[in-house]
Amino acid sequence: MAFEWSQYRCQDAYDELFAQPGVPRPAALQLLSYLQGISPKDLADRRLAADLAIKVMGITFTVYSEGKTLDRAWPFDMIPRVIARKEWERTERGLKQRVNALNHFIQDIYGDQKIIKDKVVPAEVLVDSVNFRSQCVGVQPKFGVWAHICGSDLVRDNDGTLYVLEDNLRVPSGVSYMLENRMVIKRVWPELFETSNILPVDDYPAQLYDTLAALSPRPGDQPKMVLLTPGIYNSAYFEHAYLAQQMGIELVEGRDLLVHDNVVYMRTTAGLKRVDVIYRRVDDDFIDPLAFRPDSMLGVAGLFNAYRAGNVTLANAFGTGVADDKALYAYVPAIIKYYLGEDAVLKNVETYLMTRPKERQHVLANLDKMVVKAVGESGGYGMLIGPQSTADQREEFARKIVADPRNYIAQPTISFSRAPCLFDDKFEPRHVDLRPYVLYGDKVSIVPGGLTRVALKKGSLVVNSSQGGGSKDTWVLGQ
Numbered sequence: 001m002a003f004e005w006s007q008y009r010c011q012d013a014y015d016e017l018f019a020q021p022g023v024p025r026p027a028a029l030q031l032l033s034y035l036q037g038i039s040p041k042d043l044a045d046r047r048l049a050a051d052l053a054i055k056v057m058g059i060t061f062t063v064y065s066e067g068k069t070l071d072r073a074w075p076f077d078m079i080p081r082v083i084a085r086k087e088w089e090r091t092e093r094g095l096k097q098r099v100n101a102l103n104h105f106i107q108d109i110y111g112d113q114k115i116i117k118d119k120v121v122p123a124e125v126l127v128d129s130v131n132f133r134s135q136c137v138g139v140q141p142k143f144g145v146w147a148h149i150c151g152s153d154l155v156r157d158n159d160g161t162l163y164v165l166e167d168n169l170r171v172p173s174g175v176s177y178m179l180e181n182r183m184v185i186k187r188v189w190p191e192l193f194e195t196s197n198i199l200p201v202d203d204y205p206a207q208l209y210d211t212l213a214a215l216s217p218r219p220g221d222q223p224k225m226v227l228l229t230p231g232i233y234n235s236a237y238f239e240h241a242y243l244a245q246q247m248g249i250e251l252v253e254g255r256d257l258l259v260h261d262n263v264v265y266m267r268t269t270a271g272l273k274r275v276d277v278i279y280r281r282v283d284d285d286f287i288d289p290l291a292f293r294p295d296s297m298l299g300v301a302g303l304f305n306a307y308r309a310g311n312v313t314l315a316n317a318f319g320t321g322v323a324d325d326k327a328l329y330a331y332v333p334a335i336i337k338y339y340l341g342e343d344a345v346l347k348n349v350e351t352y353l354m355t356r357p358k359e360r361q362h363v364l365a366n367l368d369k370m371v372v373k374a375v376g377e378s379g380g381y382g383m384l385i386g387p388q389s390t391a392d393q394r395e396e397f398a399r400k401i402v403a404d405p406r407n408y409i410a411q412p413t414i415s416f417s418r419a420p421c422l423f424d425d426k427f428e429p430r431h432v433d434l435r436p437y438v439l440y441g442d443k444v445s446i447v448p449g450g451l452t453r454v455a456l457k458k459g460s461l462v463v464n465s466s467q468g469g470g471s472k473d474t475w476v477l478g479q
Helices: 028-037 040-056 085-109 123-126 175-188 190-195 204-213 237-248 304-309 328-340 357-367 391-403
Strands: 019-021 060-065 068-073 076-083 148-152 155-156 162-166 225-228 250-254 257-260 262-267 271-274 277-280 311-317 372-376 381-384 409-412 418-423 426-435 435-441 445-446 451-454 472-474
Touching: 028 076, 028 190, 028 472, 040 068, 040 076, 040 175, 040 225, 076 085, 076 418, 076 426, 085 162, 085 435, 085 445, 123 391, 175 190, 175 204, 175 237, 175 472, 204 225, 204 237, 204 277, 204 435, 225 237, 237 250, 250 372, 250 391, 262 304, 271 409, 304 311, 357 391, 381 391, 418 451
Parallel strands: 076 472, 225 250, 225 277, 277 311
Antiparallel strands: 060 068, 148 435, 155 162, 155 426, 257 262, 262 271, 372 381, 372 409, 418 426, 426 451, 435 445, 451 472
């Protein structure tokens, strides 16, 4: 037998597939029963098939090393994560609640700032935010929606409670790998899709297209939509090209667009074509050299004025980063209560703000037990994981916190849940998180599941691909 349940160790953390050693969770029973009947040779053949599929399909990600860019095959584990339908429905409610409240917050922040005046969120959080764009004050986007695509990171603690670790509202990435993971896993375990009621994720590109089309400033006409990419050297370029191809829209760089009389046009061999909606994968700082960084070569001069005039829609909108500032994260439950009058369905991880003297002192005295994050970093960078750090690293972060408290937050170390992963011919537990993708236009939609990211290094809590992480398919069962 390839998969001996009794030999798999799952005592040290909540396991996504096992309730206790030798006892599968109800949602995972069919998968694990099937795996137990697979021979070692068959398992090896299927793993080879998965690796070949990834190479043939060209699924890559880009890493930066010593001034070089390297394309690497996507690290993929072929044992799916399984989520029960009942749990997913609650998670879905929590995600919809969260993105709704955060959009209310962004609209308020660039409007009357009532939440600041009512002292629910302190003014200094806004004043010191590097993601607040004063240019956006007074803007009213269509449907009042600023963050059209959201990817919130979810983690599960030892007791099985699901927490939101952070929100990604600017240019959330990774959804292409969710889709490609499903395509690969269908090749590896086709019979399980015939016998299990696994909810589909394949229609995400169609849902994304419909979300973007509904944002067009010219209702009634067939909207012209493009995906704006920084270019081939961006780490997520594979995803940009993939999504543009799947939606049947043009993939463009800044040099392909121009603005005339506050209208955006795309250069084509047949002449200029008006653009209605831009799905942008370029950060605010670089997207318009006239409005933001004048030295940017990636953006489109005059784009912000065209947007403000209502002649083009951007998804996500300019300025959405103000709501995924890591310092603001601590206030999201209060934000939900303020705008919606509801308690948060999904909990926050306890968060310490370094601008508060007592919390800062507590963190500095317990750095070996904390995860410290720089509020402006992502991808696993600018972070200290206390239990895995050295004394020198802790001293360095202590100096940084004291020098610039606003730039750091801290959280207790959570031992992420784990799931079985295949290494050579044996199964070992690895820590995982989950990034579901929420679409918000004229309605809110979420494909079942999301991208399960895996810390492939033994003992690691860092799931980012740039830091040695990988991923696996996520199954939400429809029964």
